[in-house]
Amino acid sequence: MSPTASNALPNALPIVQFHSRPETVDLSWGHPDPATLPVQEWTDACVGALRRYGGSALTYGYANGPAPLVEWLTERLGHTDGRAPDPSRIFVTAGASHALDLVASLLCRRGDTVLVDAPTYHLAFRVLADHGVTLVPTPADRDGIDPAATRDLVAHLRREGRRVPLLYLVPTFGNPTGWSLGETRRAELVTVAEQTGLVLVEDDTYRELAYDGTAPPSLYSAAEDGTVIRLGSFAKTVAPGLRLGWLTAAPPVIAALAGRGYIDSGGGVNHANALSMAEFARAGAYEHHLERVRDRYRRQRDALVSAVRQHLPEVTFDTPAGGWFLWLRLPAPVSATALLPYAEASEVSYLPGTHFFVTDRGDDRLRLSFSLFAPDLLEEGASRLARAVAHLTSSAVPDERRTHRP
Template sequence: MERPAPIIQFEERPGILDLGWGHPLPSLLPVEQWSAASQAAARTFGWRALTYGYAAGPGPLIEWLAEHLSRTERVRVRTSQFFVTGGASHALALVSTILTDPGDVVLVDSPTYHFALRILRDRGVQLVPAPVDSAGIDPAALDDLMTSLRSQGRRIPLLYLVATYGNPTGRSLPDRRRHELVQLAQRSGLTIVEDDTYRELSYEPVAPQSLWSIADGRAVVRIGSFSKTVAPGLRLGWLNAAPEIVRTLTGLGYVDSGGGVNHHAALTMATFGASGAYHRHVAEVRGHYLRSRDVLVDTLRAALPDFDVPSPAGGWFVWLPLDQGVRASTLRPAAEQLGVSFVEGGRFYATGQQGDDHLRLAFSFLTPEQLVEAAGRLAHAVRTVLG
């Protein structure tokens, strides 16, 4: 008999506490609150919630987002600068489709979000790592690299990075470099694609200023998503871009044919946001993930006192450096034998030739009790590999 078709992306492996999944904790997904918002949206919008939507996204969501982001970032974000998407990955696919051609050079941070590398490769571009040091992308060295590449006749339309609470590192680009990077893009014709997915999962009082707000919308496209703050199953996000880019997106054939993306979920999100439920929910999950971060970091520091265990200021990930010659590729089989897993650092580099000296550990998907056990198993695996 044929097995039932799967329902969700997560694949459970019995006996394995998997620190590799950058997913929300299931018990934190706002099932009841979302159901209430959906019913309220149906009452408010009636048949308009179930027909073809406006190409750039429904006005109620865009207006709420513009007000919300303008308040949280203390800059004005205009409604003409929004396009509602099916999540951050969809936004990156759209932007790379309209701004790149096969054979172009696309610059990427190192390390960076591994699935973004796959999305960009689908365009047939050449991914070139941007020069980095311990603080992140070095704008002066990047300027030199771009000059060299363009002298060879190469076109460089895009730079992709997660500047705030990056995946996988959890680090943020320093403020001075943010300004220098924006200035470089504006004078060189480069478009920065800023993946800003983790901004609202900040464990600091105020998150760093976005590249988008520094640039006042010029030479930066900012990607946002509700996958981390509300639920990934919504398949709902947005991008901020100059009005001419938004007009190009709304003119795409599939948008002209089908209308706005995820129209019903977008109107429900507008209702969820306007009711205050979004603000309350984000405050709740931020507090939970802060506690989960502390549990994982504190347990690892106690169990591996010779290792430099970082404590990220936002997001979902600990980027763990491996000391004493331990390699991620060697450690993973030993770890899985002891019932714990992770993502090897090499997955986050465009060349695939770096990163075997790091692990990405997600603290979002496991309970605090599971995180304590997972950290203990990982430390045991490290000691096993060290002999």
């Protein structure tokens, strides 16, 4: 019943991050089903890249990323976003997480204050915290980040003598909400950033996973040079194991990244995979695979949305137009943290909303990922979750389970 991920070969060290629990519909993982990844097309792309580029595919790569991929990215972003960055504004990375770490190492000093959207991608907190910064939530309301209140907060923090170099957010099909920041808010936020010198770090990981029309233009495409650094990734569109992504930024940022010691020493990041990706795109496999995954994820989203509506009518949420997640609001007084052991006892799991805030908030929320399971299992997961809510509200979980799963 579970995806084909295997956490370990017999008697061997683990090979993947995902922990398979065959009996549980684990909706906590923002991962694709490994069985759906493009193994054959990627094999062809690797062979194609080696034939086309020979030893150049296996030697040290150009600092900013190899030309065939950078040129393709320029063209692609021209189609999928409001503005095509020219090649001097692109830097190839080992994924969006790596890009965020690079940006933080460039812009942050220990002791800085970094603003983060509330809620937002929880593992970005870890990446940023590695740089010794204090994370502060950006003021937000029902429509997302509040630009005027953000300007006031930045002014207030700076008056206190704190350095506030950047704000991290996922404004398009966000993790965990699936929401996108509206057009007016985007424009206002860019203006605030331009006025205050705050750099917006726009994590654009889900742009291509749009199920109802197209994604809104990025903040990057609407801003003056230097205001926004946008992070992109092939993890969701092609495969996370490739460890391949990019960032777009003003030329001085790109030059600073290209000039870092480890790039000088080791060359461009993930060079052979970058050339294989260029080949994957050239062969039409990127477009083809993307169409397939969009169809699959749209069906999975629809299945989970209707199952939650059917089994959990007291829960509220907005149907996401893209991405991988449903962000549920539980009926008061149900707490997502208190519900979790009941859910685990019912063989379903999720991430409590508290993960996605740097303050003590979010316990009335939970995130369900629909990326990993087929529609029938998503339906089963929602029905088990409903059982768990019923158990919690009637406190009907057996005592022995309560002791084992506090």
